[in-house]
Amino acid sequence: MAVGPSGSGTTSPSATTTGDGLASPAWGGFDPARARGRDVRDHWRSFRTAAHLGWLMEANWTDPLLFFIYSVAKPLSAALILVVMVEIVSGGADPAYRAFVVVGTALWSLVLAGIAGLAWSILDDRERYRMLRYVYVSPSDFQVVLLGRGVARLAVGAMGAFITIAVGVVLLGVPFDPLRVDWLLLIVDLALGLWVIVAIGMLLAAICLQTRQESWSYPEALAGALFLVSGVVFPLAVLPSALQAIGMATPLTWWIEGVRHAAFPDMPSSVGGAGSLWSTLTGTAAPDAATIIVALLGTGAVVTLAATGVFRVSERRAKDRGLLDQTTGS
Amino acid sequence: MSVFASSPAASPQEAAAWSPRRQLLTDLRSVRGRAYPRITGLFREKSWVFFEILLPFLATSAFVFVYRALQAPPEYVGFVVLGGAMTAFWLNVIWMMASQLWWEKSQGNLELYFAAPMSFMAILFGMAVGGLVMSSSRALVVLAVATLLYGVSFAVDQWLLLLAVFGLTLAALYGLGMMLASLFLMWGREAFHLTQLFTEPVYFVSGLNFPVARLGLLGALALGTIPLAVGLDAMRQLAFVGAEFPVGTPSPEVEAVILVVMTAVFVLAARWTLNVLERRARQEGRLSVRWQ
Numbered sequence: 001m002a003v004g005p006s007g008s009g010t011t012s013p014s015a016t017t018t019g020d021g022l023a024s025p026a027w028g029g030f031d032p033a034r035a036r037g038r039d040v041r042d043h044w045r046s047f048r049t050a051a052h053l054g055w056l057m058e059a060n061w062t063d064p065l066l067f068f069i070y071s072v073a074k075p076l077s078a079a080l081i082l083v084v085m086v087e088i089v090s091g092g093a094d095p096a097y098r099a100f101v102v103v104g105t106a107l108w109s110l111v112l113a114g115i116a117g118l119a120w121s122i123l124d125d126r127e128r129y130r131m132l133r134y135v136y137v138s139p140s141d142f143q144v145v146l147l148g149r150g151v152a153r154l155a156v157g158a159m160g161a162f163i164t165i166a167v168g169v170v171l172l173g174v175p176f177d178p179l180r181v182d183w184l185l186l187i188v189d190l191a192l193g194l195w196v197i198v199a200i201g202m203l204l205a206a207i208c209l210q211t212r213q214e215s216w217s218y219p220e221a222l223a224g225a226l227f228l229v230s231g232v233v234f235p236l237a238v239l240p241s242a243l244q245a246i247g248m249a250t251p252l253t254w255w256i257e258g259v260r261h262a263a264f265p266d267m268p269s270s271v272g273g274a275g276s277l278w279s280t281l282t283g284t285a286a287p288d289a290a291t292i293i294v295a296l297l298g299t300g301a302v303v304t305l306a307a308t309g310v311f312r313v314s315e316r317r318a319k320d321r322g323l324l325d326q327t328t329g330s
Numbered sequence: 331m332s333v334f335a336s337s338p339a340a341s342p343q344e345a346a347a348w349s350p351r352r353q354l355l356t357d358l359r360s361v362r363g364r365a366y367p368r369i370t371g372l373f374r375e376k377s378w379v380f381f382e383i384l385l386p387f388l389a390t391s392a393f394v395f396v397y398r399a400l401q402a403p404p405e406y407v408g409f410v411v412l413g414g415a416m417t418a419f420w421l422n423v424i425w426m427m428a429s430q431l432w433w434e435k436s437q438g439n440l441e442l443y444f445a446a447p448m449s450f451m452a453i454l455f456g457m458a459v460g461g462l463v464m465s466s467s468r469a470l471v472v473l474a475v476a477t478l479l480y481g482v483s484f485a486v487d488q489w490l491l492l493l494a495v496f497g498l499t500l501a502a503l504y505g506l507g508m509m510l511a512s513l514f515l516m517w518g519r520e521a522f523h524l525t526q527l528f529t530e531p532v533y534f535v536s537g538l539n540f541p542v543a544r545l546g547l548l549g550a551l552a553l554g555t556i557p558l559a560v561g562l563d564a565m566r567q568l569a570f571v572g573a574e575f576p577v578g579t580p581s582p583e584v585e586a587v588i589l590v591v592m593t594a595v596f597v598l599a600a601r602w603t604l605n606v607l608e609r610r611a612r613q614e615g616r617l618s619v620r621w622q
Contacts, residue, residue: 070527077530081539082396088540089400097400128436211377216425220529221381224389233392234399327437 046140050148054121058152075109075160076167082233083172095173100260100267102168104232106161107256108223111197113157116219117150118201122208123215126327133325143202143311150201154194175266182262185289189258189296196251196300200226203307206314212328226252231270236277244277251299258292341608346447357452364456368426368464382418383471390414390472393539394480405573406540408484409566411476413538416565418469419503420558422461424528427507430457431515440515444611450604454511458504485571491582492568498589499561505596506557512603516610536562543578553579557592560585 059067082101086094125132136142168174204222208215229239229247236244236253247253253271260267272278272286279285287295318324339345343353372378393410434440443453476482486492514521535552536542536559542549543563552559564585566573580588 066523070523074526074530077534081530081534084534084544085393085396085540086400088544089397089402089406094400101396128433207377212371215377215381217421218377218381221385221389224392225385228388228392228395234396238395238399 042139043141043144046144047148047151050140050145051151052148054117054149054152055155057124058156071156071160072163075106075157075164078109079105079164079168079172096266096268098172099168099174099264100270101233102172102174103165103260103264103267104256104270106164106168107259108227108232109164110154110157110161110193111200111226111252112220112223113160114150114154114194114197115201115204115223117153117157118146118198118205119208119215119219120153121146121149122205126324130325130327136324142315146202146205147198150198150205154197175264180265182265182289185258185293186262188293189255189262192293192296192300193252193255193258196255196296196303199300199304199307200252202311203303206307206311209314209318209323226250229253231256235268235270235273237273237275241277247271248277248295249299251296251303254292254296254299257287258289258296261287261289261292342445342447343449348447353447356447357449360446360448360452361456361459364453365460365463368457368460372464372467383468386414386418386468387472387475390417390476391480394476403574404481404483405570407480408482408570408573409541410539411473411480411482412565412569413533413562414476415469415473416499416558416562417533417538418465418472419462419500420532421529422465423503423507423510424525426461426464427454427457427504428510428514428528429521429525431511432521435515440611444608450608451508451601454508454600454604457511458507461507462500462504484569485573486569487571488568488582491586492565495561495564495568495582495586495589498586498593499557499565502557502561502589502592502596505593505600508600509596509603512600512607515607516603532556532558535559538562541566541579549579553585553588557589557596560588560592564589 079102082105083098086098086101090097122132125135135145138145165174165176169176200222201219204219208218211218227233229236229243230250230252231247236247239247248271257269257271260270269286272284278287346353348356390410390413393414394407397406397410431440434443443450477484514524517524533539535545535548536556537545537549537552538558541563542552542559545552549559553563554560563579564582567579567582567585579585
């Protein structure tokens with residue numbers, strides 16, 4: 001029903017707009033057409049502004065040196081933990097596996113950053129800055145704003161991943177030959193992977209809309225669980241068959257397999273290999289490039305649909321129950 | 331003279347001019363009051379069971395499978411399980427102790443704490459008690475389920491010493507958390523980034539998934555400064571007697587003494603930093619300004 005002055009039932013509110021900037025319409029009510037917008041330009045402007053704000057919050061408010069250290073120290077330490085574990089047991093006799101874990105943990109820092117970026121945007125704005133209610137009622141699309149905020153953290157994660165791989169190549173013996181890289185596969189795989197990471201982040205953001213302040217650790221917990229089944233630091237073949245099947249249904253598994261396949265062709269496959277479910281089902285040693293992309297597209301589409309559905313349900317429930325401006329603490 | 335007349339006092343406790351008994355009871359009530367939401371929260375927020383018990387258990391499992399992929403000796407799986415259980419406490423110390431005052435400030439509670447006639451140490455202690463109960467449930471589940479699922483066999487000769495070391499580790503950890511709470515508050519917005527610095531890098535230098543002795547000098551430094559490192563090493567020595575892993579760290583008895591010293595130092599440092607903080611809060615009035 002149109003919102004308009006009493007007794008003006010046949011008059012469209014937008015038809016009575018004066019067009020004087022932000023002044024009230026002539027009939028004195030609220031014209032929803034002014035806030036409708038939402039074409040591509042509006043979305044882009046919202047996204048850009050949110051991404052800029054996210055970057056300022058991530059980087060500018062921090063001492064640059066500290067910011068750099070913490071961005072790099074986290075993924076690098078995660079890789080070093082595994083490198084030491086490998087070295088202790090194998091005594092340095094397994095450089096291929098060492099390279100495998102370095103690349104896996106570096107890529108995982110991107111996953112962690114991407115998932116956390118979106119979920120923490122909700123918690124930051126609701127619990128700390130208490131701006132979520134205002135952001136929500138603004139004409140910007142809420143999901144676009146969230147995406148923008150998440151992109152900033154994703155950029156920080158990408159920096160950490162890049163530096164970890166660089167350290168791996170220079171100091172830890174990760175074999176990298178730019179001439180042997182399948183650049184097309186790498187670019188397509190990276191792009192699809194980023195899309196999947198954002199979708200998972202959106203899913204968790206939907207959950208954080210419903211939970212309390214202590215959800216700060218949820219992204220890490222979710223990423224930790226996916227870490228088990230995504231072939232990040234060990235081939236799926238060491239897992240029981242049921243977990244291997246779950247892993248193969250996870251898009252992140254295919255993303256990481258794709259990056260390894262494209263950029264580090266001599267590295268063992270995390271999906272295939274002796275005793276793997278993949279080899280049992282297909283009779284091949286490891287998936288080829290086309291299979292990886294198709295599997296990533298398929299599983300990524302499922303996750304995206306799930307994330308979209310869950311976010312809509314969560315958003316509606318949050319509105320119904322007044323969760324958008326409900327701060328918690330313990 | 332009116333009861334509302336201004337009378338200069340060094341602190342709200344002094345202004346209240348209560349008897350020592352009443353002061354003590356107020357402090358105890360503060361401990362209970364601050365611990366209450368954390369303990370009650372265990373039952374009110376069901377999602378934590380999934381996100382704070384099941385998922386971290388899976389993360390611990392990932393490291394178990396790394397050792398399995400490497401065909402490591404079975405006691406290494408036990409190291410990972412023990413480390414995985416202890417991460418519950420460390421994460422609690424970092425996220426819900428060290429960062430807590432800064433969040434309280436952002437939420438507007440901090441000025442109320444400073445104005446109330448109670449010891450601030452009681453607030454921190456209450457936070458620690460609540461956090462301890464919260465984390466213990468998670469650690470216990472991770473330890474029990476992983477032990478059963480991955481067939482970890484412990485070999486313990488000195489149960490009492492093991493329990494004492496565990497208790498001392500928690501005391502030192504939460505003492506550190508109390509000290510960091512004041513420091514993180516002073517460092518302001520950097521605090522959030524510092525929580526990031528205090529996770530994986532600390533896991534690495536503490537030897538969360540491997541014997542810390544393998545890190546040489548870095549491991550020795552960790553043993554002297556990080557309760558997680560020294561506590562884990564002592565517990566591994568006591569829980570896996572006879573296991574073949576790199577030696578070179580002090581005996582559990584010596585490490586227990588290190589933990590006692592750490593606890594005393596951290597709690598005293600927490601008290602000192604709190605006093606400094608409280609003085610600044612009153613003199614400059616900046617600590618009640620949010621988001622800085």
